[in-house]
Amino acid sequence: MSSPTIGVLAIQGDVREHAVALAEAGALARPVRKAEEFDDLDALVIPGGESTTMSKLALSFGLFEPLRARVKAGMPVYGSCAGMIMLADKILDGREDQETVGGIDMTVRRNAFGRQNQSFEADVDFAPTPDAPVHGVFIRAPWVESVGAGVEVLATLGAEPYAGRIVAVRQGNLVATSFHPELTGDRRVHAYFVDLVRDAV
């Protein structure tokens, strides 16, 4: 099987954990922080982190336009937590000046589950891995408030008080999760993305 080259956007956040997870899922992973480093990537991961910081730095170092161009051209991108916010066409509870890369026709609410004291772990039935649920780690996490017609919902939470909340989606080659599979040893979400990248390239 081929090993696609997947960048991890290294502005800020848990870059290393995503790189390890991607490598274990069969990709060549490398951190990228400058526009010229995007050119020879097959795909990109936008990690968890502080989305307002990511947005500001992406803006001041001119990363949004090259990222949007690659997304438009069909490059697969996976975003977890802050990465989900970055892939949303519309966000709620962000900063007024907060920009996103966009690409997924959804509205995402930032810090939707609350502050750190409300951060939690819960099993998630993730449609691409029907055999067993993945373990979701939600840290000041966003949720998907609504999706457009072209968006496939990959997971909703089962447990109260959050039953029915959308926490994983896919549109075309773009995938986003509210939770952080990179923090668990389970590589199935990353493997799903790496397979998607192999099909796309």
Place this chain on the structure above:
Amino acid sequence: MSTTPESPKTGTELVKRGMAEQLKGGVIMDVVNAEQAKIAEDAGAVAVMALERVPADIRKDGGVARMSDPDMIDGIIEAVSIPVMAKARIGHFVEAQVLQSLGVDYIDESEVLTPADEANHINKWKFTTPFVCGATNLGEALRRIAEGAAMIRSKGEAGTGNVVEATRHMRTILGDIKKLAALDEDELFVAAKNLQAPYALVKEVAELGKLPVVMFTAGGIATPADAAMMMQLGAEGVFVGSGIFKSGDPAKRAKAIVDATLHFEDPEIIAKVSRGLGEAMVGINIDTLPESERYAGRGW
């Protein structure tokens, strides 16, 4: 579905340590009011640290330094959408309970405040809110982790604007880890004794070649180059205290330190962002600080 899904679990080791993972590569700034918190957020800080006075003022004014006024913390939480941390005195578990009830995202059990217990640190396992603690060497870091700390910062010497102690502590902790990783497993028992740290944690660090939690630098960072140097030495992120709001142009300096922390391996960018920042905080030579005024020794 045949079974009811389990309720979400809060306050776990994974969500506490995982929160610190999300801050990596970022800058956390000391702020004493909502206005400073806004400046920090505008500059791209990943979090702010609420405290009553910045360390440079604690040094200047003297007296007992304590947890901040809850009104001030509420005001900061209200003013910004990024995570808010706040400091409790070493061993002052009730200040920590108060901070948890206020909903802060991280508690710093900090040597910068006047210690409340000279023997015991807070039992941090009892809290839902995660804790960050300072350390000058690996043994100290592991004792704090054994007490439940979910994040470590090298102590440095807060409020001095002098990076020399931050450098010493970062090199010491990372050097201790390298030495541990080179040991034979038969030698780890004595290593644990010498480090005065639990054997299980010592073994874990030897295997991982790193701490099991995120480690930031702190204590004396005043310039973009200071921040980038600590990142090159191996810090996973930067706490800046007095260095920003005791300088001539806080907003500009704050952004420059954020930019330099991102591009810490690119001297051209560090040079560019270091231009025209105005005056840095004056700073203190550590040699002239009497032992009683050194904060790094607090917290054993």
